[in-house]
Each structure stands twice: as structure tokens, then as C-alpha cells.
Amino acid sequence: VYIAHSLASGECVAAKMTKLVDGGGNESARGYNSYRNEMAMLRAVQGHTNVIRLHDAMNTRGYGCLFLGLAEHGSMSDYIESHGPLREEVAMPLFRQLLEAIQVSSSINVMKTQY
Numbered sequence: 001v002y003i004a005h006s007l008a009s010g011e012c013v014a015a016k017m018t019k020l021v022d023g024g025g026n027e028s029a030r031g032y033n034s035y036r037n038e039m040a041m042l043r044a045v046q047g048h049t050n051v052i053r054l055h056d057a058m059n060t061r062g063y064g065c066l067f068l069g070l071a072e073h074g075s076m077s078d079y080i081e082s083h084g085p086l087r088e089e090v091a092m093p094l095f096r097q098l099l100e101a102i103q104v105s106s107s108i109n110v111m112k113t114q115y
Contacts, residue, residue: 003070006055013055014068021062035064042066044108050101 004015018035022028042054053069073079076094080086086094 004067006067012070012072014052014070016066016068018064018066019062020059020064025062032064035066039064039066041105042068045101045104048101048104050097051104 002015002017004013005011006013018031018038020028020031020035022031039054039057042052045051046054052071055067055069057064057066059065074082076098079094083090
């Protein structure tokens with residue numbers, strides 16, 4: 001994942017690259033399916049406040065690139081790792097956001113296993 005700048009808006013975005021070809025330059029079904037499935041899942045939950053926004057997607061030079069909203073302060077996992085055990089009043093809103101994102105994904109039969 002790389003930090004990029006949107007030419008349209010000037011805002012910082014995350015550019016997530018997925019390799020679509022194997023070492024021999026042949027299309028990789030695993031890489032392509034992973035890229036396509038993640039793009040479909042993000043489009044399906046587009047607009048939910050607790051799911052990262054998909055700005056755009058494109059394929060180039062054997063890679064698929066998803067341009068995503070940038071989590072400027074890192075992931076929830078990063079937050080917990082840097083702050084240590086969280087007090088209940090801090091943990092509860094984070095846990096609620098996580099459950100809401102899982103609920104939305106589950107309601108459309110899409111589940112991302114990297115929560």
C-alpha cells in the first residue's frame with residue numbers, strides 16, 4: 001500500500017497494489033480473483049461510514065490498483081498496538097464501529113477476513 005495524491009481532488013489516498021501476473025508474466029487467477037473480489041466488496045458497501053471508501057480502480061503493468069480513502073492515523077489494530085490495553089469507554093465505540101462494518105458486510109453476503 002502506497003500513499004498517492006488524487007489529481008482530481010489533490011487529497012491523499014491509499015494506493016493498494018495487487019499483483020495480477022505470476023513470475024512468468026502470465027495472468028494469476030489467485031491475484032486477479034483477490035483484486036476483483038475486494039473491489040466488488042468495497043463497491044457493495046460504498047458509503048458506509050465505517051468502511052474505507054473506494055475512490056477508483058485501475059489495472060496497469062500486471063497490477064491491479066485500488067485507490068482507497070487514507071486512514072491517516074493508521075488502522076484500528078495500529079491504534080490498539082500503540083495505545084496498549086484500552087479503557088472500556090475508549091474500546092466500546094471502536095468495537096461498535098467494527099461490529100457495524102461486519103454487519104453491513106454480512107448483510108450483503110460479503111465478508112472480508114482481515115478484520
